[in-house]
Amino acid sequence: MLDFFSIFSKGGIVLWCYTFQGVKASFTEPINALIKTVLLQERGGTSHFTHGALQMQYKLDNEFELIFVVGYQKVLTLLYVDKLITDVHRDFRDRYRQKLLDGSLSWITLNFSYDNQFSILRSNAEVKGSKKVTTMRTFDKSEKSKKTIKSMTIDKNKDAKDAEIKKKTNSPKPEKAVKPSVEVPAVQPNVPESNNTLDPDAIARNREALAKRAAASKAKGKKTAPKKTGKSARVWQNGGNAKDAESLDRSGITNKDVLTNGHSHDDNVTAEQKNWVNTSSKIQDLEIDEDEILEEEEYEDEDEDVEEDMEEQANTKKSSGGIFSMFRGLVGSKALTKEALQPVLNSMRDHLIGKNVAADIAEKMCDSVANKLEGKMVGTFSTIASTVKQSLNESLVLILTPKRRVDILRDVLETQRAGKPYVITFCGVNGVGKSTNLAKICFWLMENGFRVMIAACDTFRAGAVEQLRTHKTRLHTLHPPSMHGGRDGVNLFEKGYGKDAAGIAMQAINAAREQRYDVVLVDTAGRMQDNEPLMRSLAKLITVNSPDLVLFVGEALVGNEAVDQLVKFNQALADYSNAENPRSIDGIVLTKFDTIDDKVGAAISMTYTTGQPIVFVGTGQSYPDLRRLNAKAVVHALLK
Amino acid sequence: MYNLRSCCEVKMEIQSSLTAYKSLLESYGISGNLLGVFISLLVVVVTAVLWKLFFGGKAQRTGVLLAGLSDSGKTILFTQLISGVVKETHTSLKENEAQYIVEPNQGKTLTVVDLPGHEAIRLQYLEKYKDNARGIVFVVDSGSFQKNVKDVAEFLFQIFTDKQLNKIAPSICIACNKQDLFNSKTKTVILNQLEKELNTVRKTQSAALSSTSGGGEDSVFLGRKEEDFQFSHLSKFKIEFLECNAKPGLEESANVNLEELKMWISSLI
Numbered sequence: 001m002l003d004f005f006s007i008f009s010k011g012g013i014v015l016w017c018y019t020f021q022g023v024k025a026s027f028t029e030p031i032n033a034l035i036k037t038v039l040l041q042e043r044g045g046t047s048h049f050t051h052g053a054l055q056m057q058y059k060l061d062n063e064f065e066l067i068f069v070v071g072y073q074k075v076l077t078l079l080y081v082d083k084l085i086t087d088v089h090r091d092f093r094d095r096y097r098q099k100l101l102d103g104s105l106s107w108i109t110l111n112f113s114y115d116n117q118f119s120i121l122r123s124n125a126e127v128k129g130s131k132k133v134t135t136m137r138t139f140d141k142s143e144k145s146k147k148t149i150k151s152m153t154i155d156k157n158k159d160a161k162d163a164e165i166k167k168k169t170n171s172p173k174p175e176k177a178v179k180p181s182v183e184v185p186a187v188q189p190n191v192p193e194s195n196n197t198l199d200p201d202a203i204a205r206n207r208e209a210l211a212k213r214a215a216a217s218k219a220k221g222k223k224t225a226p227k228k229t230g231k232s233a234r235v236w237q238n239g240g241n242a243k244d245a246e247s248l249d250r251s252g253i254t255n256k257d258v259l260t261n262g263h264s265h266d267d268n269v270t271a272e273q274k275n276w277v278n279t280s281s282k283i284q285d286l287e288i289d290e291d292e293i294l295e296e297e298e299y300e301d302e303d304e305d306v307e308e309d310m311e312e313q314a315n316t317k318k319s320s321g322g323i324f325s326m327f328r329g330l331v332g333s334k335a336l337t338k339e340a341l342q343p344v345l346n347s348m349r350d351h352l353i354g355k356n357v358a359a360d361i362a363e364k365m366c367d368s369v370a371n372k373l374e375g376k377m378v379g380t381f382s383t384i385a386s387t388v389k390q391s392l393n394e395s396l397v398l399i400l401t402p403k404r405r406v407d408i409l410r411d412v413l414e415t416q417r418a419g420k421p422y423v424i425t426f427c428g429v430n431g432v433g434k435s436t437n438l439a440k441i442c443f444w445l446m447e448n449g450f451r452v453m454i455a456a457c458d459t460f461r462a463g464a465v466e467q468l469r470t471h472k473t474r475l476h477t478l479h480p481p482s483m484h485g486g487r488d489g490v491n492l493f494e495k496g497y498g499k500d501a502a503g504i505a506m507q508a509i510n511a512a513r514e515q516r517y518d519v520v521l522v523d524t525a526g527r528m529q530d531n532e533p534l535m536r537s538l539a540k541l542i543t544v545n546s547p548d549l550v551l552f553v554g555e556a557l558v559g560n561e562a563v564d565q566l567v568k569f570n571q572a573l574a575d576y577s578n579a580e581n582p583r584s585i586d587g588i589v590l591t592k593f594d595t596i597d598d599k600v601g602a603a604i605s606m607t608y609t610t611g612q613p614i615v616f617v618g619t620g621q622s623y624p625d626l627r628r629l630n631a632k633a634v635v636h637a638l639l640k
Numbered sequence: 641m642y643n644l645r646s647c648c649e650v651k652m653e654i655q656s657s658l659t660a661y662k663s664l665l666e667s668y669g670i671s672g673n674l675l676g677v678f679i680s681l682l683v684v685v686v687t688a689v690l691w692k693l694f695f696g697g698k699a700q701r702t703g704v705l706l707a708g709l710s711d712s713g714k715t716i717l718f719t720q721l722i723s724g725v726v727k728e729t730h731t732s733l734k735e736n737e738a739q740y741i742v743e744p745n746q747g748k749t750l751t752v753v754d755l756p757g758h759e760a761i762r763l764q765y766l767e768k769y770k771d772n773a774r775g776i777v778f779v780v781d782s783g784s785f786q787k788n789v790k791d792v793a794e795f796l797f798q799i800f801t802d803k804q805l806n807k808i809a810p811s812i813c814i815a816c817n818k819q820d821l822f823n824s825k826t827k828t829v830i831l832n833q834l835e836k837e838l839n840t841v842r843k844t845q846s847a848a849l850s851s852t853s854g855g856g857e858d859s860v861f862l863g864r865k866e867e868d869f870q871f872s873h874l875s876k877f878k879i880e881f882l883e884c885n886a887k888p889g890l891e892e893s894a895n896v897n898l899e900e901l902k903m904w905i906s907s908l909i
Contacts, residue, residue: 009736011734011735012729012736013719013727013729014727014729035731108719109725398761398764401759401761402760403759405759405794407841410790410844413840
């Protein structure tokens with residue numbers, strides 16, 4: 001029934017492998033998928049994993065650093081697999097304990113002849129699994145014997161009376177304009193619960209409720225009456241009357257603006273903003289509590305004396321660690337149990353939730369850490385809390401480190417060589433900062449010498465096109481064509497409002513290709529994740545234009561919503577696209593990072609949910625406020 | 641003369657600081673035996689620090705790190721070097737560490753560490769083991785090199801620009817593994833491709849070097865600024881390219897071939 005059973009070390013070397021009935025298909029690929037998806041993405045809380053037609057179950061042995069994996073066809077539901085894994089784990093560990101404890105990997109040459117023992121265990125497990133006959137409960141054990149007879153009898157007369165009383169309390173409702181909604185449900189449940197017929201207390205209560213409602217509506221009626229005479233029309237500045245039309249009109253080119261190649265010159269560019277030019281081509285890392293990180297990393301400072309001091313500090317730390325490590329070997333070590341880990345993990349989970357990590361993500365992370373630490377040997381000098389904290393630290397850094405190469409400039413150069421523009425699409429819910437961060441990224445790309453075309457595919461929101469036009473004008477002032485070899489550094493492709501976004505995007509990409517622009521930034525309208533027609537249109541835009549990078553823009557202030565947004569966006573992109581391999585979100589832009597002090601949990605929630613890296617971090621509303629994520633700094637702030 | 645003078649000056653400084661320290665302790669009321677204990681502890685700590693400083697040189701480092709992308713053959717190479725046996729392997733989650741006896745010079749051992757190659761954890765493990773690095777073997781999968789050239793270049797770039805590695809300056813060898821595959825590239829082809837790729841990568845990774853950088857880390861610029869990147873420009877690291885094959889293939893010609901690699905390792909001593 002089983003396809004394979006494999007025992008391998010965490011370092012990757014296979015100790016023993018069993019393939020059913022001599023099937024020599026290599027199971028490296030599904031096992032590698034298991035490792036990469038589950039263990040390296042900290043989803044190790046559950047012990048099941050499905051890969052294609054194969055269902056895999058695994059168990060970690062943290063004492064000897066081994067992994068036990070069993071695989072079988074998904075369509076079979078084998079009940080004995082849990083027991084089999086546990087039995088094999090225990091038996092293998094006991095049998096080869098001596099050889100595994102020998103730290104110098106001498107077991108590499110050893111041939112673990114475990115086949116016979118395994119078949120015995122497997123047949124035992126199969127037999128026991130099939131023996132699982134459930135016996136019927138006796139009447140004494142059931143819950144029915146504990147109830148009274150009166151509570152179980154159904155009185156048809158009583159039911160009719162209850163229904164009448166319900167109708168009576170419901171009918172006053174439509175007459176009154178204002179209903180204190182809290183009181184109505186409080187009255188209703190009382191009636192069916194009572195076993196007796198309507199008693200005077202209930203009648204009195206109903207009358208009170210009616211009286212209260214009447215009084216409330218009367219009071220409100222009194223309040224509204226005098227207001228009407230005092231109301232006057234509110235006057236809005238630039239409120240859109242015909243008088244204001246002239247000052248509001250931004251569509252044409254007025255006499256004030258200076259014409260340069262069809263772009264109007266922006267006179268409001270300050271000197272401070274001009275200083276940004278040619279200094280912002282490099283995106284810096286986030287700076288969070290650098291002085292604390294300096295203590296841990298020795299080579300940050302350039303001053304030689306300080307460096308040597310740091311070295312001394314570190315070396316004394318190492319030497320003191322060396323002295324105590326002698327003693328650590330003498331004193332015995334204890335194995336961690338799940339009960340011992342639970343209180344520490346609970347406090348860690350609450351701490352994470354307090355730092356704005358989504359609740360179920362924090363839960364899953366703690367489960368995964370518990371799985372990794374159960375059974376591990378720790379010296380008595382290190383406390384459980386410190387071990388858990390260190391393991392959690394490693395897991396969090398693991399989640400935030402990108403799983404693939406993130407180098408946008410390199411990819412743009414690649415497509416430049418191929419003669420096509422590099423297309424980046426920004427999507428997200430309303431109000432997260434898509435247009436603002438699009439402008440920042442445009443500035444960064446222009447600083448690095450690329451020519452950018454902005455596609456205004458937000459055809460819904462009022463002022464969206466004008467906002468992008470303003471950005472374009474300002475960027476054009478900061479980066480005149482002389483900096484880009486006589487041609488425009490930035491241009492805006494727009495077709496006004498109300499048009500189809502996917503069509504505009506396609507036209508923009510074609511125009512960019514003809515006019516040799518290097519990058520196209522597509523701005524889409526913000527949309528809620530459960531708005532089906534809008535998600536459909538987004539999926540259509542992405543499928544039709546197949547951008548090189550689909551970036552999800554999310555704000556750092558979001559809490560548990562982050563998980564919901566990302567899951568639904570990914571699902572919509574997969575469901576509503578007709579392509580064979582639907583695109584999903586490739587990266588995340590984390591915005592409004594300056595508004596959170598150290599409650600940086602949203603970064604964890606987002607990267608955990610998608611598995612995609614955070615490509616940019618927005619830290620303000622001006623052009624240079626763009627950073628790259630520094631995983632260690634964020635985790636440090638998270639666990640402080 | 642200059643050395644003697646500086647030596648004497650240092651000695652006098654230490655003496656004067658010791659007497660100052662002694663008087664400070666006495667002013668706090670600590671005298672007699674306790675003073676002796678304090679001074680001896682101080683001497684022990686200072687000696688330990690000086691020992692580490694002077695003898696923390698290259699002679700102490702005994703590590704040979706196997707680094708590279710995921711699925712390039714590091715763990716199989718590791719098992720071949722240590723035991724001569726080929727075992728089936730999966731993606732490593734942790735490092736494998738063992739002692740390797742360098743054959744011609746009997747009795748001298750080096751610690752071979754096989755670092756995991758997965759992007760999310762490889763830098764963590766490199767951080768852990770780079771202090772002890774005497775040599776780094778960067779394993780490249782010659783068969784799928786064309787597909788992965790950008791990732792290989794990025795990892796190499798990270799190794800070359802790491803500040804601590806620049807300080808330690810270990811010898812680096814780029815082992816073109818999986819030579820038994822029919823579409824494997826030779827070491828010269830890999831060398832040329834990597835030079836071209838690193839030439840581009842050094843520009844994109846440290847994007848603002850011609851203009852003033854706005855703080856953050858000052859990364860090391862690879863090679864010479866005006867010329868195209870070449871491995872010979874990296875004077876600090878002794879870089880060598882070699883070919884190897886860790887897995888026995890089906891044909892006769894595709895046998896395990898680790899001779900060049902073993903010679904390079906023995907040259908480390």
